[in-house]
Amino acid sequence: MHAVHPIPIREIWVYLSGSPLLALILTLTAYQIGVMVYTRSERNPLANPVAIAVLLVAVSLQVLGMPYAKYFEGAQFVHFLLGTATVSLAIPIYRGFGGLKGRVFPLLLALCCGGLTSIVSAVGLARWLGADATIVGAMVSKSVTAPIAMGVAERLGYSPTLTAVFAVLTGILGAILARYVLDGMGMKSWWQRGFAIGVAAHGLGTSRAFSVHPEAGMYASLAMGLHGILGAVAIPLLAAYIPVS
Amino acid sequence: MILGLVQILLWQGVGELLSHFLLPMIPGPVFGLVLLLVFLFIQGEVPESMALVSNAFSQHLGLLFIPAATGVVLFLPQLQAHAMAVIVALLVSVLLTVAVTALVLRVLSASQSDEP
Numbered sequence: 001m002h003a004v005h006p007i008p009i010r011e012i013w014v015y016l017s018g019s020p021l022l023a024l025i026l027t028l029t030a031y032q033i034g035v036m037v038y039t040r041s042e043r044n045p046l047a048n049p050v051a052i053a054v055l056l057v058a059v060s061l062q063v064l065g066m067p068y069a070k071y072f073e074g075a076q077f078v079h080f081l082l083g084t085a086t087v088s089l090a091i092p093i094y095r096g097f098g099g100l101k102g103r104v105f106p107l108l109l110a111l112c113c114g115g116l117t118s119i120v121s122a123v124g125l126a127r128w129l130g131a132d133a134t135i136v137g138a139m140v141s142k143s144v145t146a147p148i149a150m151g152v153a154e155r156l157g158y159s160p161t162l163t164a165v166f167a168v169l170t171g172i173l174g175a176i177l178a179r180y181v182l183d184g185m186g187m188k189s190w191w192q193r194g195f196a197i198g199v200a201a202h203g204l205g206t207s208r209a210f211s212v213h214p215e216a217g218m219y220a221s222l223a224m225g226l227h228g229i230l231g232a233v234a235i236p237l238l239a240a241y242i243p244v245s
Numbered sequence: 246m247i248l249g250l251v252q253i254l255l256w257q258g259v260g261e262l263l264s265h266f267l268l269p270m271i272p273g274p275v276f277g278l279v280l281l282l283v284f285l286f287i288q289g290e291v292p293e294s295m296a297l298v299s300n301a302f303s304q305h306l307g308l309l310f311i312p313a314a315t316g317v318v319l320f321l322p323q324l325q326a327h328a329m330a331v332i333v334a335l336l337v338s339v340l341l342t343v344a345v346t347a348l349v350l351r352v353l354s355a356s357q358s359d360e361p
Contacts, residue, residue: 023312031308050307050314057315068318075312082309084250084302086274087257090281091291091299106353114346122338129330134323139334143342146310151272161316166335168314174339181343185351192350200342203306223346229279236270 017066023074030056043211045175048204050168086147089225096222099191107195111226114199115234118143123242133245138162140242142170144231145202145224152232156239167202174201175208190215198223246301249294256281 016022033056034049041047061071072079100107122139131139137158141149146167153163178197187193194216197205202224210217260277268276285291291299302309317324324331 027311028308031305031311034307048307050310053307053311054314054317057311058318061315061318068316071315072312075315078309079312081302082313083261083272083274083277084253084257085306085309086272087253087260087277087281088295088299088302090256090278090285091295092303093278094282094285094291103354106350109353110346110349113349114342117345118338118342121341122334125337126327126330126334129327129333131327131330131334132323134320135327135331139338142335143338147306148272148275150313151274155270155272159320161313162320164310164314165317165320166331168310169335170339173336174343177336177340178343181340182347185344185347187347187351189354192347192354195350196343196347199346200339229275232271232275 017064017070020074020077022066023071024077026057026060026071027053027075027078030054030060045172045204045208048168048172048175051172054165054168082147082150086151086228089145089147089228092221093225093229096218096225099219099222103191107222108226110195111199111223111230114196115143115227115230118200119235119238119242123244127243127245134159135162136244138166140239140244141231141235142166143200143202143227144235145228146171148228148232152235156236158244168204171201171204174205178205178208179212191219194219195223199227202227246294246297249292249296249298252292252295253277253281253298256284 030053031049034052037052038044038047038049057071061068119140122142123136126136126139137156138153140156140158141152141163144152144167146164149163149167150160154160174197178201182193182196187196190213194209194213197209197216198220206217206220206224209220256277257274259280260275261273263276264271264273
């Protein structure tokens with residue numbers, strides 16, 4: 001007769017939580033669930049897969065009693081690829097460049113005005129409403145596509161995490177609300193609508209624009225790419241003049 | 246696909262070096278992006294294997310933010326204390342940005358198309 005051994009859950013747990021495997025499984029599963037919910041909801045911007053995934057991972061960490069630093073140790077392999085993904089943004093920008101033809105001046109000026117508006121309004125309002133310097137600092141680059149925004153924030157000494165969160169929230173809000181603003185203004189041409197969404201709401205706005213009309217999508221991705229490059233160059237130069245506290 | 250990934254990683258590497266030794270204010274991957282863009286213009290086309298990598302990345306770009314964005318748990322008390330400021334700032338800012346960009350485009354392209 002064998003004695004029934006209890007499953008050594010504790011040992012299995014100690015072993016698993018020591019390797020990056022757990023964090024990676026958690027991240028990918030949460031994202032997969034997020035994507036499934038998003039597809040099921042017919043791509044409703046409110047069911048944003050990243051927001052869902054972040055919520056799921058945060059709750060799981062809480063339940064497992066795993067500190068964030070420990071999770072990040074494993075998940076950093078996914079995080080690292082952000083840089084690579086940033087470089088690969090060159091390809092959609094290159095493809096969108098045809099759209100600049102004959103419209104360089106209006107597009108670039110609109111981009112500069114839009115970019116400045118996003119910084120001044122977000123930083124100004126957050127300060128005016130009494131947010132602290134950490135939050136205000138993370139507002140500075142939130143309209144730039146998240147991988148670049150985080151890099152910029154890091155160099156300027158602002159929180160890359162909060163910047164990523166604000167960037168994702170901006171993308172969600174823009175993807176949901178931009179059409180009402182554009183309809184209200186009576187904007188008819190797809191390229192103008194797409195470009196405005198891309199400047200304000202980067203990646204999430206762009207995917208929204210693509211689902212509405214291919215021309216809007218192309219201009220949105222051009223706007224997102226150009227805003228990314230401009231933001232990376234201009235925000236560090238402007239940073240000295242942006243008071244965060 | 247692997248060849249494309251290797252090329253992109255190499256541009257990222259060159260970008261990191263430039264950022265480190267030349268202009269630390271600009272993130273390395275942004276240098277890599279600009280260099281790759283120049284390279285694509287010289288080539289005149291996007292190599293097939295690179296297009297595959299780029300499609301995969303842009304399709305699942307959101308996945309890559311999750312580890313960093315989950316860090317929001319560390320800021321929850323702060324965000325709760327300033328929830329109103331955060332929501333208003335983000336909301337108004339994105340609406341204004343859409344409006345200003347669209348307005349500039351409309352004014353400028355209207356004045357352009359008036360010309361013969």
